[in-house]
Amino acid sequence: MSRVFRDLLKKxxxxxxxxxxxxxEEAAIATRMxxxxxxxxxxxxAFMIAHRIKRPTPVELAGMLDCYDSLGPQLALITADYPVTIFNSPYDGRTRTAPVSPITALTLAAAGAPAILHGGDRMPTKLGLPLIEVWQGLGLAWERLTLTQVQQVLETTGLGFVYLPHHFPTAQAMVPYRDQIGKRPPFATVELMWSPYPSSAHNSHLVSGFVHPPTEDRTQITFQLRQTPFFTTVKGLEGSCDLARSRTAIIGLGQLRNGxxxxxxxxxxPRDYGFEGADPDLLSLPELTDTFQVILQGKPGPLMTSVVWNAGFYLWxxxxxxxxxxxxxxxxxLLQAGAVRAKLAEVRGAIADCAPQTDLLTAH
Structure with a gap:
């Protein structure tokens, strides 16, 4: 038993x-331990349950993120014409609505605006469809890559995905606790704010999805404490970064100026721009993959409308x-001209060109 941790737990x-x-500092120590x-x-x-009941403060979240920065994977800065957008969505996936962020990210990359996503496998308590399975359906085997190879693909194609089980195994080790306690711990909130790309860099754009307004308030203050220069908060579908079409999108635009x-x-x-409509229902993975292939061919449809609605906003x-x-x-x-489809083929080729390696680079 750690007596240092016990004292933090008692608090x-x-x-x-x-x-x-x-x-x-104490939050960073507790997270590290x-x-x-x-x-x-x-x-x-006990800490996960107690901290969930108490609710983490922005100061505590800043300390937890400090620890994630020190222990977790960090991609290196790249040169790009536009800020690198990091999409932060709940790791426990989707159960009601179809995720469009992978196609949104591909569209940004096709426009020369790099994008990074991150996540793991199916995760308690929701056990929804994770992004890694969507990527696999599109033929992108991110789970095969080392962090160095993800960096290589990001630099050459403008797209990257950090896979928790391989690239951040210390955080992956916390996943079973989610199932055992039956609730999302504060780590789930940290994942909505954490970036595997230097978030303090002025060429980064951190996007954080949320469901409840208090989460957005904590996110805003936490980012201010950490001097995050450029960020966006989105009341998205199931807490993701995907803008809804069935209701007004509530968005926060944050930027640091002189501290x-x-x-x-x-x-x-959505109605002001001709995008009002039902949000796309979640399909089975084969059906969703087939639908994405139709979108990549530039053909119209409800999911295509959602992709344009999202990608257009993030391009701006x-x-x-x-x-x-x-x-x-x-x-x-970009979709109708086949540029997004070509970007997908480019990323698939870049991943295939990465030589198989077993020595996974997982952290600093």
Missing amino acids: VGSGSHTSTDLSR MLKEEATPVQIG ELNFERLLLH RCGATPTIEAGFKQAEN
Whole structure:
């Protein structure tokens, strides 16, 4: 048993009237001791439940993210015309709506705006469709690559995916606890804010999905504490970065200027741009893959409309187009001209060209 960890656990687990918040340094220490499994399984499970009940503060989340930065994989900076967009979505996947972020990311990459996603396999408690299975359906075997190879693919194609089981095994070791405690721990919130690409770099654009407004508030303050220069918060489908078409998109636009956070609220109404409609239902993976192939051929359809709605917004947000309307037009043109399909083939080829390696580069 770790007595150091026990003291930290006592702070967050003493009840609603006597519990106290951790400092940023203490939160980083507690996170490190859990990820390195220096705390016992009982201590780790108790901390996860207690911290969930108490609710992590932005200061604590900043400390947890500090630890993720020190222990987790970090891709190197790349040169690009536009900021590298990192899409942060819940790791436990989708159960109701079809994810369009992989095609959105491919569209951004086809426009010269790099994109990175990250996640793992099917994960408790939701056990929804994870992004890795969508990529596999499209023929992209990210799970085969080392972190060095992901870096190589990102540099040559503008697209990357960090796969938790191989690239961040210390965080992957926490996944069984989610099943055992039956609830999302604060780590699930950290995953919505963490970036495997240097988030303090001025050529990064961090996108964080959320469901509940308090999560967005904590995200905004946490990013300010960590001096995250350029970020977007999205009340997306199932907490993802996917903009809904069935309701107004609630978006936060954050940017640091001279150390001060400029945060603006954007309410994006689909009907104002001709995109109003039902959100796409989740299909079986074979059906979803077939639908994506139709989209990549530039053919119209409900899912195509959702892709243009999303890709157009993010093209504008990362500066690839001067207006949102121009973003929608460029996204549609890239899909219809076959540029996104060609980008998928390019990424598939880049992954295939990576020599098989068994020595996985997982962390610093």
